[in-house]
Amino acid sequence: MVQFRRLGATTAAAVLLVSLGACTKTTPSTASAGEDADQQVRSTAGSGDGCTADKYNGGVPKRDLKAITVGFAQSEKEANPFRITETESIKAEAAKRGIKLITTNAQSDLNKEIADIQSMVAQGAQALIISPLNSEGLDPALKAAQDAKVPIMTIDRLLTTKQPCVDYIGWIGSDFVEQGKRAADALIAATDDRGETAILLGASGVNVTVDRTKGFKDQLAAKNSKLTVVAEQTADFTREKGRSVTEQLISANPKLAAIYAENDEMALGAIAALKAAGKKPGDVKIVTIDGTKGAVQGIVDGWISGVIESNPRFGPLAFQALEDFYSGKGVPPKTIIVDKEYTKDNASAELANAY
Known part of the structure; x- marks a missing residue:
């Protein structure tokens, strides 16, 4: 079973699910790489x-x-x-x-x-x-x-x-709950479904943070994941706080194996903290959400395991x-x-x- 232990600041907001009514119209739920960059x-x-x-x-x-x-x-x-x-x-x-x-x-x-x-x-x-x-x-x-x-x-x-x-x-x-679920799947694959995991939460008071967190946790539970969430802390969607929070997390959790960052800026801040701590690419698996050039380059360089786009x-x-x-x-x-x-x-x- 997935275990959750909260450290530091956490979000406290009601969960909002995107409910699809009777008149919902649906098109294919995924897009392959190389398609038009404009939203579909x-x-x-x-x-x-x-x-x-x-x-x-x-x-x-x-x-x-x-x-x-x-x-x-x-x-x-x-x-x-x-x-x-x-x-x-x-x-x-x-x-x-x-x-x-x-x-x-x-x-x-x-x-x-x-x-x-x-x-x-x-x-x-x-x-x-x-x-x-x-x-x-x-x-x-x-x-x-x-x-x-x-x-x-x-x-x-x-x-x-x-x-x-x-x-x-x-x-x-975007369907932010679905983004969180896809991020969980990517992190499970990157870690072979084991290890201590931290969540870098986005800004408080917005549905994006609530939904991405819910989707991630729900998917870990649905998959009966062996990843253990040992910390989740707000980093406000910024690179600076992503770095400072990650510095605290790796100090408090020396066995940290993975990070779920709820946007790319926080992920890039986390990488800076890992580099400063002497970590090498892949020592701590990172999955993030956005699709910025910096984060995609992070995949190429081995620091990031996957990025879920938010167009x-x-x-x-x-x-x-x-x-x-x-x-x-x-x-x-x-x-x-x-x-x-x-x-x-x-x-x-x-x-x-x-x-």
């Missing part, structure tokens, strides 16, 4: 015919996207390749479609993201795409947009306590959702994307497709 839809979930301008929060004016200003609220500092690529994708798609775009960056500050959204509404943005910093806490910004009849499309992190087609149009993102190229799907919203075609509550996987067998060939 795996499935949609929710009830009804989809959200349209007529239905949204009692009805909002129909717009021609090329005749209005769209605002994009980025949540985190663009020192992280995921955020850099996400913003670049939004900007590139807006330019491709001839849409006027204004952007903000909250610099990982919830209060600033609230102010950013309110500011874009005040500047005359008539539709918004937001990447929430936290799954909760944006209420003042959502209220400002509602009052101004400015619809919001959400990407990446889910607003867990809000209603689609009331507080936001819909959501586009940040939201631009095409996000703007298509706005088009479908205004055209009357409708937007489902949830659009779940395909995420591929990088392994030692495809990392060299796929490095160019990483971000």
